[in-house]
Amino acid sequence: MNNVSVITMFFLSGFNETVSHRFVLFSLSLLCYCIICLLNVSLIVIIILHSNLHEPMYILLCVFCINALYGTAGFYPKFLWDLLSDVHLISYYGCLIQTQVIYSSACGELSIPALMAYDRYVAICQPLKYHSIMSKQRVIRFAWFLWFTNFCIVSVNTFLTSRLKLCSPYISRLFCVNWSIVQLACFPAQTAINAISANITISIYFLYGVFIVWSYLYIIQTCVRSIENRAKFMQTCVPHLVSLFTFAVTKLLDIINMRLGSKELPQTLQNFAAIEFLVIPPIMNPLIYGFKLTKIRKTICSVVIFKTK
Numbered sequence: 001m002n003n004v005s006v007i008t009m010f011f012l013s014g015f016n017e018t019v020s021h022r023f024v025l026f027s028l029s030l031l032c033y034c035i036i037c038l039l040n041v042s043l044i045v046i047i048i049l050h051s052n053l054h055e056p057m058y059i060l061l062c063v064f065c066i067n068a069l070y071g072t073a074g075f076y077p078k079f080l081w082d083l084l085s086d087v088h089l090i091s092y093y094g095c096l097i098q099t100q101v102i103y104s105s106a107c108g109e110l111s112i113p114a115l116m117a118y119d120r121y122v123a124i125c126q127p128l129k130y131h132s133i134m135s136k137q138r139v140i141r142f143a144w145f146l147w148f149t150n151f152c153i154v155s156v157n158t159f160l161t162s163r164l165k166l167c168s169p170y171i172s173r174l175f176c177v178n179w180s181i182v183q184l185a186c187f188p189a190q191t192a193i194n195a196i197s198a199n200i201t202i203s204i205y206f207l208y209g210v211f212i213v214w215s216y217l218y219i220i221q222t223c224v225r226s227i228e229n230r231a232k233f234m235q236t237c238v239p240h241l242v243s244l245f246t247f248a249v250t251k252l253l254d255i256i257n258m259r260l261g262s263k264e265l266p267q268t269l270q271n272f273a274a275i276e277f278l279v280i281p282p283i284m285n286p287l288i289y290g291f292k293l294t295k296i297r298k299t300i301c302s303v304v305i306f307k308t309k
Contacts (some may be wrong), residue, residue, distance in 0.1 A: 003031065007169050009089050009091055010089065010095050010170070010171050011087075011171065012082065012089070012090060013172050014174040014271055015082055016267065017271065020281065021085065022083045022219070029080055029083065030080060032279060036068070036069075036072055040066075040286050041064050043062070044289060052299070053296065056119050056134040056135075059136060059143070060139060061118050061289055061293075063140075063144075064113075068282040070101065071105025071109075073100050074101030075275070075278050078098065078175065082174075094176075095181065096161070097118040098176045099154075099161070099177055099178050100230070102175065103154045103186060104151045107150035108146070108147055109247045109251070109277075109291050110209060110212075110244075111146040111147075112143065112146060113243065114146075114155070114211050115139075115142055116240050117212045117215035117216060117240065118211075119139070120215070121218060125218060125222045154201075157194070157197050158178060160193055160194050164184075164190055166184045167184060168184045170184075171184070173271075173274055174271055178194070178198070182194050182195075216237065219233060219237060220233070226307055237290045239293065242288055243288055246284055250276045251277045253277075254273055256273075
């Protein structure tokens with residue numbers, strides 16, 4: 001018990017398997033992060049600078065890209081630094097901050113698509129009321145309210161983690177998460193409230209997922225009756241569904257790895273399952289939306305053609 005107060009640093013033991021390939025991994029990770037920043041920043045700038053894109057759907061897409069940049073900023077700079085370091089350390093408070101940033105962003109990957117699903121529901125199922133319900137100002141307020149709510153929910157979990165007495169400074173991952181810190185608690189009885197809070201959080205975001213599925217089922221039912229609505233669905237809803245499916249699969253693998261992962265699994269496989277939600281969705285999402293949404297594609301083409309002249 002006396003030793004727990006001196007734990008001010010954590011060792012990230014997940015890097016033990018990366019030592020022999022760290023320069024290759026550093027190069028690939030740096031390239032990946034540059035691509036993420038380039039794609040998401042480009043999409044944000046295009047939406048901000050072109051007034052024809054100042055519509056609720058594109059404003060939400062802009063917020064979505066900002067959320068991706070926010071989450072990956074909590075991971076990649078530290079990850080890249082650790083790949084070149086011989087000792088993989090993170091301070092206690094730095095660990096809590098990293099947890100807060102990455103997982104509040106991950107929560108946004110579900111709550112913002114829920115608002116996107118509602119936007120598409122109103123646009124397709126109640127088109128006459130769309131402009132009165134989904135005004136630009138209201139969408140911005142909703143988006144930032146959801147993000148603030150995500151931040152507060154994750155903050156509760158982070159606070160509950162910070163009150164635990166820990167008996168080990170070794171985290172068997174590439175970055176910090178609440179669950180890994182909770183596993184270091186000296187007394188398992190202390191973690192009961194953390195488990196309850198984590199399950200409540202998972203339930204909340206599961207309900208977001210249920211709402212998204214319900215919205216799109218209703219949209220599909222409406223689109224079947226109209227050729228025009230079917231075209232609108234294929235153009236604007238399919239990117240949302242592909243984006244959501246990609247994130248859901250990657251995050252589900254991470255949760256399974258955290259909750260049910262066996263120590264018998266190779267560390268490399270555990271590392272891949274842990275970070276893929278920070279690699280695949282941030283790259284895929286701007287590409288999917290950039291190529292699939294007609295207005296954005298035309299705007300990008302016009303900018304490229306203008307610059308080549």
